[in-house]
Structures are given as C-alpha cells and as structure tokens.
Amino acid sequence: MTAAGDRSAGLRSPLGDECRNFLRAKLDAADPVAPHCDRCGAVLAFQRRMAPALSARPSLPAALLSRNLVEATLERVVADCDNGSMAEALRDRVAAATQKPEWVAPALESPVLQAALSKQPRTSPAAWSQVHRAILAEAHVERAGRAKHRWLLGAMTAAAAAVVGGVWLAQETHPETTIVFVDLESAPGIDFAAIRYGAPR
C-alpha cells in the first residue's frame, strides 16, 4: 500500500479498505475525530474547510442568464453543424436522390422506341368481315330466344305494376326529409342570447 501523501508517482494511489471504512463512518461526524492516518486526516480537514462553501449554492453570473448568450450559442451550434462532415454527407445524398438517371433521356430519343410508337396496326379486310358475320350470327340467336318468353315477361311486368300501384294508392306516402344540423360559429341574434350574454361585445 502506498503511504498517504506520496505524490512521487503522479497519480494518487487509491484509498485502502481501512481508510475507506474509517472515512465512511467519520465524514459526517459533528465532532472532530482523531484521523486514522495522515491521508484520512487530510481528507477530513478538506471536508471541514469546504463544507460551508458547498452548502451555499452560488448564484449564476448575470452574463449566463442573458438571452443573447443563449441565442448566440444556438446559432454557433447550428453554424458548426452546417459546415461539418455530416451536413456535407446529407447534401451529397439529397443531390444524388434528386438527380435523374442518366439512361432515361437517351432512351426516350432512341429510334427503336420511336419506330415502335409510330407503327399502326394493320388488319386484313377478310378477317374483319369474318368477325362481323360472327357478331351478327350471335345476335340472331339471342333474338329468337327472347321472342319465346316475351309474352311471359309482359304478363309479369303487368302484375308487378298492378301490385305497386295498389300499394302506393293505399298509403299516404311522403318523401322522408333528411334533417341536417349545421353548427354555427357564433351566437345568433335572438332574445335568449341577449338575456344570457347581454349586449354584443
């Protein structure tokens, strides 16, 4: 164990267990006590000297309370960050993200793409007439099927009309009105408002 007060090694040696236990028990003692060793005595003496000063909280200098100082500090921090390496990296990344890819512009001017867009589809007259005949053939089939059930459809429609008309005549029907509430931003000019709020302000 290094002797107390030995400063020849530069850094002070750590407290031994005996000194530590002694100081833990005696630092807060109201009456002065005999020190365990010179080092403990030095610690106790230092604590007695500093206790009054440490018990009183020092007041802040007026300059530190100044609003200008705070604002100037913030501005310096912002300026330093703006010129730092992180800001440069962010600027580079944003510039790269907004830059257009290099292959887009030349591709739009490519003669291959222009030729593909300008090509018109060509169909042969024979193929188109064949499609025309198929459509007409389907229409003839549907018309024949509809004619078979037309009389039944007419009878059903007449019956439904008779039922609906009878129901409508039997009831007093009124179209249901939808009521919408619209909230007003200020009190209306009514007598009750004059009673509650008095004269308009």
Place this chain on the structure above:
Amino acid sequence: MLAMAMSVSPLLAQSTVQQSKSAVSPGPGPAPAPTALPSLQSLENAVRTQDYTAVQLRRFRDERGGFVTVQERLEVDANGTERPDYRITFLSVVGELPGSRVTVKWQRHYLQHSSEFFSHGTFRVRNLSAAVTNYSIHDFGAVTRAGRSARRTVVFPNTVDKAIWLIDVDTQTHVPLYAAEYDVQLRLLAEVEAQSFLGSVVPWVTSLAGSTPFASFVAARTSMGQPAGLVDPNLLVASEYQTEAIHVRVDPLNGRSTLTMSFTDGVDQFMVVQTPNTSDVFQGLPSSAPGTSTIGRFRDPAMSALLFWEGGVSFHVAGRGSLLRLDDLAESVLRQALSSN
C-alpha cells in the same frame, strides 16, 4: 364557489335535505316564519306576496368566458300571482364611466331586454308542483348578504342536463338575494347579487307591455290572423316541461308578429319562437338540397340555440347549454312543420 358553499358555515355540520312532495298549495300562503328554512314553496310564495326594491349586480358571461357586471335596480310589486309586476332600471356598468360608449350600449340593451332579465334571466320558482317533482333543495347554513341575514341554499336538478343553482335566501322574506347558476361541471354561467334590499316598493304606473299574453296556442294564433305554418310544439322529448307562458309581440319597426312560447320544468326554461312571413335564411346553402332541411345550431355551456325555417315561418328553439334534448325537440318541431305543409 359551490364547494365553498358546502363548507362555509361553522354552525352546521351537515346539510338538511328538504323534499316536500306533498301538501303543495298553488295559492298564496301565509308569510314564512322568520326562522323557517327556505323551501321551494316558500320561494314561490315570496314571488306572489313580497314587494321589494333591490339594487343588484348582474353579471353577463360572454362567449370567451369573461364577465361584464351591470348595476341595476329591480322593483317588484307582487300581485298574488306567479307573475308580479316588476321594473328593471339600468344604473351603470361596473368599471365604466357614465356616458361612455360601453355604458350607452348597455343602457340601450336594457331598454330593449330588461323585462326578459326578470322573466328568464335569474332563479325563480316558476311552477311549484313541477319544481317539487324535478328539483331538491339543500340548506348549507347562515350567511350575510346585502347586510341581511340569509340562508345559503342549493337547488339541485334531478337530471344532469340542467343547471345547479346556488342562492342566498333572505331569512325574513325568502327572496333570493344572490343567485348563481352552474352547469353540471360547476362552471359559473350567470350571477345576480343584491347590494341593497328593501322589503317594500314605490308603486308606479305600469306602461303597456310590448307583448300580449295568451292562454293558449290557438288564441295566440287567432290574434295573429291565423298565419299558415305555425306549430304547437309536441313535448315528447321533454315530457317534464309544461307550458309556462305564451306571448305575441309585434315589432314596431316592421309590424311583424312573433309568437313566443316558454316552457318550464318548475325552474329551468326553454323557448320556442315562431315568426311567420319570413324568408329562408338557409336557402342556397349546400345543406339545403331538395329533400333536406337545415337546422342551424349554436351551443356553448350557457346556451343552446337551434334555428330553422319551414313553410314561410322561421323558428328558433333556445335554452340552457346543457339541455341537449333541445336538438331532438327542434327536429320534432321541424317535422311537425313539414307534415303540416
């Protein structure tokens, strides 16, 4: 303030609940004994029998929660009915110089609306049997108000959508010397405070009232010339309310008649006002498409107001802010108007 009322008196350790549901007499009874605790019956009896003159401060709440205090003189000449003769005179605005712009504005306002302050703007037992059914009264001890001995009393509604009233009742006459209106969240909405009180009044010549009272909706509509579109409101959604008064007022500027029906549950009030031969103020709004009708609604803690138009008649339903049922009532009245047109 309400919490203070419950702990202000060192004389009482507990409140006294009075809920007299029997022996209700609508007629004027004997003057209350000086030491009797206030009851709904004694408060209603004071309206019928007690003359008085009071200088009082009336505080008006604005939409932003601020207050303006106006000093007024109230003279009441009891006539044995629940609607005594009264006169309110504007005196000053607290904090304002006489003749200032604000004072002149309030003076003009009082000329136009002072009669309604007594009818609708403070605590009064308007229907004793309904009040006994819908409210309970609690005594919180002795206080001094306007230099007189009074009892601090709270009138609680039986439902949460009505105002709670804190009143200091004069021990001798059972006239409220102080009345404060709170909503269910204990926000102060209105306040009237007597500064001086005298149990007598100098009679005056009553001028012709600006409005004419009627006993029924049919009589009022007949006096207006049977205009189309008027509605006798159906009170299904507010079944504990009953008709308090029906008036027809004619605007001296344009000769337009307005039918005002007020309804009460004994203490609380709301109004249904109908003005025929008016134009639709909501015409042209997006909400006024065919098949729809618009009800304009304003609500804050102090007031609910619903405005709508149908069949050439403009309607508005107005009451306290906590009475949310007025939305349903307005819709019901509008549907009545739609079905009759």
